[in-house]
Amino acid sequence: MTQETLAEAPYLDVADPTFSIRSQAVLEAREASWYARTNYGIAVLRYDDVMKLLRHPKLRQGSYRWPELSGVHGGLFARWWGAMLLSQEGETHSRLRRMANPAFSPKLITELRPKFQALANKLIDGFAAKGECDFIAEFTEPYATGVICDLLGLPFETWRELADIAAEMGLALGVTFKQDLATVEAATARLLKYAEDLVALKRANPSDDFVGMLVQANADKSQLSDQELLDMIVLAIFGGIDTTRNQLGLAMATFIEHPEQWALLAEQPDLARAAVEEVMRVRPTVTWVTREATEDFTYNDLPIKAGTTIHLFSQSATSDPAVFPEPGFDITAERKPHFGFGGGAHHCLGHFIARGDMTEALKLLAQRLKNPRFNGEVKWLADSGNTGAITLPIAFDPA
Amino acid sequence: MKVDVDMSICLLHGQCVIAAPQVFSFDDDGGLVWVAEVDEAQRADVEAAADACPEQAILLG
Ligand code: HEM
Numbered sequence: 252m253t254q255e256t257l258a259e260a261p262y263l264d265v266a267d268p269t270f271s272i273r274s275q276a277v278l279e280a281r282e283a284s285w286y287a288r289t290n291y292g293i294a295v296l297r298y299d300d301v302m303k304l305l306r307h308p309k310l311r312q313g314s315y316r317w318p319e320l321s322g323v324h325g326g327l328f329a330r331w332w333g334a335m336l337l338s339q340e341g342e343t344h345s346r347l348r349r350m351a352n353p354a355f356s357p358k359l360i361t362e363l364r365p366k367f368q369a370l371a372n373k374l375i376d377g378f379a380a381k382g383e384c385d386f387i388a389e390f391t392e393p394y395a396t397g398v399i400c401d402l403l404g405l406p407f408e409t410w411r412e413l414a415d416i417a418a419e420m421g422l423a424l425g426v427t428f429k430q431d432l433a434t435v436e437a438a439t440a441r442l443l444k445y446a447e448d449l450v451a452l453k454r455a456n457p458s459d460d461f462v463g464m465l466v467q468a469n470a471d472k473s474q475l476s477d478q479e480l481l482d483m484i485v486l487a488i489f490g491g492i493d494t495t496r497n498q499l500g501l502a503m504a505t506f507i508e509h510p511e512q513w514a515l516l517a518e519q520p521d522l523a524r525a526a527v528e529e530v531m532r533v534r535p536t537v538t539w540v541t542r543e544a545t546e547d548f549t550y551n552d553l554p555i556k557a558g559t560t561i562h563l564f565s566q567s568a569t570s571d572p573a574v575f576p577e578p579g580f581d582i583t584a585e586r587k588p589h590f591g592f593g594g595g596a597h598h599c600l601g602h603f604i605a606r607g608d609m610t611e612a613l614k615l616l617a618q619r620l621k622n623p624r625f626n627g628e629v630k631w632l633a634d635s636g637n638t639g640a641i642t643l644p645i646a647f648d649p650a
Numbered sequence: 651m652k653v654d655v656d657m658s659i660c661l662l663h664g665q666c667v668i669a670a671p672q673v674f675s676f677d678d679d680g681g682l683v684w685v686a687e688v689d690e691a692q693r694a695d696v697e698a699a700a701d702a703c704p705e706q707a708i709l710l711g
């Protein structure tokens with residue numbers, strides 16, 4: 252393909268605050284072409300190409316330079332961001348991932364499952380009698396954070412503080428990062444201190460839980476240094492809260508639009524696991540992942556230059572009618588895998604935890620909240636990047 | 651010990667290649683290859699790979 256055809260590919264203005272990954276423009280672009288041009292590089296729109304490029308050896312994770320691109324050139328957050336697992340590639344990434352794997356093992360989830368159930372029930376008890384709630388403030392946020400508390404061995408009561416610190420640190424991902432720098436730095440310092448205290452506790456009382464496993468990996472400091480140990484704990488907190496909060500909110504919003512599926516889930520709780528997958532296919536919170544070309548190469552006849560940013564549009568790929576001929580929301584359908592947890596070397600490390608906690612939550616919610624419906628204005632994050640509801644007022648019939 | 655991968659569910663994430671590089675690797679076409687019979691010295695690595703596989707596609711025998 253020549254540069255002329257590159258210029259002919261559809262263009263998507265992804266920097267426009269009203270841009271929606273589910274817009275007609277994206278559907279038309281996907282129909283016309285496997286990729287679109289954007290403000291930052293290219294966007295990949297179709298299932299097979301997203302699948303292949305997630306694993307492409309000439310692409311690296313693409314947001315590692317975020318602080319620098321935001322004009323922030325040092326400090327605690329920028330150091331952490333550059334050093335943590337997601338920003339690393341090659342040997343360092345592999346080493347860190349090997350060291351972290353045991354802490355994220357599916358074996359640990361079996362023990363956490365009853366805790367997830369207890370947490371979900373406790374939160375539902377808090378609002379069930381009212382017949383209404385803000386599903387984000389009263390369920391998904393305390394649940395997502397409470398799960399991290401369980402994982403870290405912290406009492407549930409710390410959830411509010413942890414959620415606030417993570418949200419302040421999360422300002423780093425916004426367009427106003429530079430203005431918010433002081434808040435971000437203070438939050439990063441507090442989260443690192445949290446991690447330090449947890450590690451000190453586990454060094455004094457060794458165990459086989461999440462932090463305990465990471466402390467064990469840290470026994471050989473050439474494999475996992477003290478700093479890398481703290482950075483990993485901070486990443487689990489930072490990467491685990493908003494994602495789970497948003498994904499569960501998206502699940503509820505999707506089910507409200509498909510009441511017969513909610514009723515089916517209540518009747519057949521074993522469908523909860525499949526329900527998580529189907530929600531993540533039609534409404535992933537991570538609507539795209541970012542990659543960057545490490546060298547010049549050609550893909551599908553398109554020459555791609557080193558340094559090009561490539562957004563892999565997970566949302567668009569898993570609603571592609573070429574691959575999902577009946578793309579409607581159906582928790583009983585056999586589906587090809589979604590990309591809601593990314594894929595390849597950076598595939599979400601927390602997916603066993605996230606799948607486990609969301610399965611338990613949906614199971615209990617469907618049992619206890621009948622006929623959920625919208626009950627006021629839903630406030631949404633932009634329908635691109637990492638999306639979800641900020642407030643989600645619902646009403647329901649308590650079971 | 652025997653190592654097998656259920657290629658009907660493997661999604662080529664390469665987490666096994668990260669966890670046990672002496673046993674799993676990608677060939678030049680991006681296909682997954684592995685050593686079908688490994689000795690005891692590699693047990694820990696292979697078990698770590700099976701544990702970490704996001705699709706739980708690795709079978710040990
Ligand atoms: C529904 C909840 C979640 C979603 C949708 C999600 C999604 C993702 C995605 C898409 C990636 C890949 C990013 C990329 O390739 O650029 C990722 C990576 C990661 N996630 Fe999650 N995640 C969730 C929950 C969690 C939880 C609960 C934890 C930790 C307790 C976690 C820890 C991580 C880590 C450490 C990585 C980096 C892996 C690497 O770079 O090798 N995630 N996640």
Ligand code: SF4
Binds near residue numbers: 655663666703706708
């Ligand atoms: S980790 Fe699992 S899914 Fe990924 S390549 Fe290895 S066997 Fe296949």
